[in-house]
Amino acid sequence: MALSEGASPATVDLTAVIVAMIDGEPRILTVRPGAGEPDTLPCGPLQPDHRTLQAGLRSWVAHQTGLRLGYMEQLYTFADRDRANSEAADGPGVRPVSVAYLALVNEVEHQHRAATAWQPWYHYLPWEDWRTQRPAVVDTILAGLARWVEAAPSAQKRMRRTERLRLAFASDATPWDEERSLERYELLYSARLLSEAWHDQGLVPPADLGGRPDRPMATDHRRILATAVGRLRGKIKYRPLLFELMPPTFTLLQLQRTAEALSGARLHKQNFRRLVKRQHLVEETGEHETQTGGRPARLMRFRPAVTLERPAPGVDIKTGGRVARP
Numbered sequence: 252m253a254l255s256e257g258a259s260p261a262t263v264d265l266t267a268v269i270v271a272m273i274d275g276e277p278r279i280l281t282v283r284p285g286a287g288e289p290d291t292l293p294c295g296p297l298q299p300d301h302r303t304l305q306a307g308l309r310s311w312v313a314h315q316t317g318l319r320l321g322y323m324e325q326l327y328t329f330a331d332r333d334r335a336n337s338e339a340a341d342g343p344g345v346r347p348v349s350v351a352y353l354a355l356v357n358e359v360e361h362q363h364r365a366a367t368a369w370q371p372w373y374h375y376l377p378w379e380d381w382r383t384q385r386p387a388v389v390d391t392i393l394a395g396l397a398r399w400v401e402a403a404p405s406a407q408k409r410m411r412r413t414e415r416l417r418l419a420f421a422s423d424a425t426p427w428d429e430e431r432s433l434e435r436y437e438l439l440y441s442a443r444l445l446s447e448a449w450h451d452q453g454l455v456p457p458a459d460l461g462g463r464p465d466r467p468m469a470t471d472h473r474r475i476l477a478t479a480v481g482r483l484r485g486k487i488k489y490r491p492l493l494f495e496l497m498p499p500t501f502t503l504l505q506l507q508r509t510a511e512a513l514s515g516a517r518l519h520k521q522n523f524r525r526l527v528k529r530q531h532l533v534e535e536t537g538e539h540e541t542q543t544g545g546r547p548a549r550l551m552r553f554r555p556a557v558t559l560e561r562p563a564p565g566v567d568i569k570t571g572g573r574v575a576r577p
Contacts, residue, residue, distance in 0.1 A: 261330075261346045265308040266294040266472065268326065268479035269318065269354045271369065272496045277512050278369040279476065282315055284469070290370065291469040292476070294349075308352055316367045318356065322495050326351040327478050329471055351475045353482060355495040372480060375466050375473050379432055379480065379515045381570075392444065393420065399442035415441075429514050429570050430485045436477035447473060484514055489563035491532065494553040502540050502548040503527065516570035523568070531557055532564060 269280040269292075281290040293312045301307030309320055329349040373380040377388050396416050403409035419434045421427040440448045446467040449456040467473060487493045487510065496509060507523045527533060534554045539547035557564040 261348050263297040263304075264294055264347055264349045265297055265304060265311060266292050266349050266351045266475055267308055267312050267320070267323075267354055268292055268351065268476055269312070269316075269320070269356060270372070270479070270483065270496070271356045272509055272512065273369055275508055275512060276371045276373075277496075279372050280316055280318065280367055281370050281468075282367050289467050289469045290368075290472075292472045293367075294472075297350075304350055305352070308350075312354075315364075317364045320354045321356060322492075323352050323354040326353045326475070326482060329475065349471065349475070351478065353479045355492060357496065357498065372476060373515075375468060375476055376432065376436070376480060377466075378435065379429075381427070381516050382511050383517070389420070392439065393422070395444045396420070396438065396442055399444075427516075427570065429516060430481045432481040432484070433474070433477045436474055440474070445473075447471070487513060487565055488567040489565040491553065491558060491564050493566055494532075497553070500536055500538070500550045500552050503533075503551060504548060506533070506551070510566055510568055514568055514570055516568075518568055518570070526566065526568070530564065530566075531560070532566065 267280075271278055271280070280293060282293055283290060293315045295307070295311030295315070297304065297307050298310075301310065304325075305323065308323075312318055312320055329351065330346070378386050378392055380386055400409055400412045400416060403412050415434075415438050416422050417425050418428075419431055419438045436445075439445050443449060444465075446456050446465050450467070468476065483492065493506070493510060493513070496513075497506065503524055504520075506527065507518055507520065510523070511518050532554060533551040536550045536552055538550045540550055541547045
């Protein structure tokens with residue numbers, strides 16, 4: 252179909268958020284383009300010889316990282332005109348469309364190449380990790396967002412900004428919603444508390460932006476990561492994706508720690524175990540883990556039959572965290 256007059260040509264870029272649990276942390280596979288350049292997610296353009304989008308992405312991931320993907324699902328299509336990549340590699344006026352995917356890999360598949368690294372996803376989104384305590388960076392965030400709200404050009408916009416702050420960062424005793432990771436990133440972007448917001452406009456972040464919650468990624472990749480975090484946090488509640496990140500056998504404590512690491516919140520031990528038992532998600536193997544430093548723990552495995560028994564066999568965890576004003 253011919254382009255209408257004034258329409259911009261587009262390129263299609265395929266991007267993967269590849270998640271694995273390593274040393275008790277959710278990590279993403281990143282590519283390091285060169286010294287001094289920000290990390291990227293594995294990505295590449297759709298080529299004429301790629302039969303499907305997924306085939307194209309698998310090809311790029313194998314080429315860049317040496318990793319062969321297993322579970323994978325389409326995450327989102329990013330095509331904002333005024334966001335990152337506004338000057339595409341093909342030249343000005345070419346509009347980039349990024350099709351992002353979420354992929355989960357098991358611990359046995361951690362092979363990768365020298366130009367890649369498994370990075371904790373909380374390195375890029377530190378305000379999302381509430382497992383042990385309130386992240387120190389939240390104070391910096393709330394102070395910056397308060398200034399942004401007050402700088403609104405009208406009372407109406409000030410109210411809108413206040414509402415965005417309330418929903419994203421749970422101000423005014425609003426319950427913390429761990430699935431709003433994208434909204435939190437977008438809010439920080441709008442308030443110019445992230446380097447990407449400056450770079451996308453061709454500007455250099457000011458020196459007095461010190462203390463910002465900032466470890467940028469190339470182009471729009473940190474935004475894509477925030478989308479993947481929210482998607483995975485939501486989906487483990489109604490699909491058995493948690494077990495895609497577990498070894499074949501595991502203890503209930505290992506399962507709980509994985510759920511906590513993904514959700515960014517500490518869970519009540521007994522409540523979690525009652526939930527897992529009630530939903531018949533796992534079964535005992537008859538063996539025990541002896542390297543626990545205490546009483547041997549029973550080894551469990553995922554019970555595949557649960558996917559046939561009910562439509563939403565996930566771990567519907569309840570976090571219930573709060574963010575207070577500084």
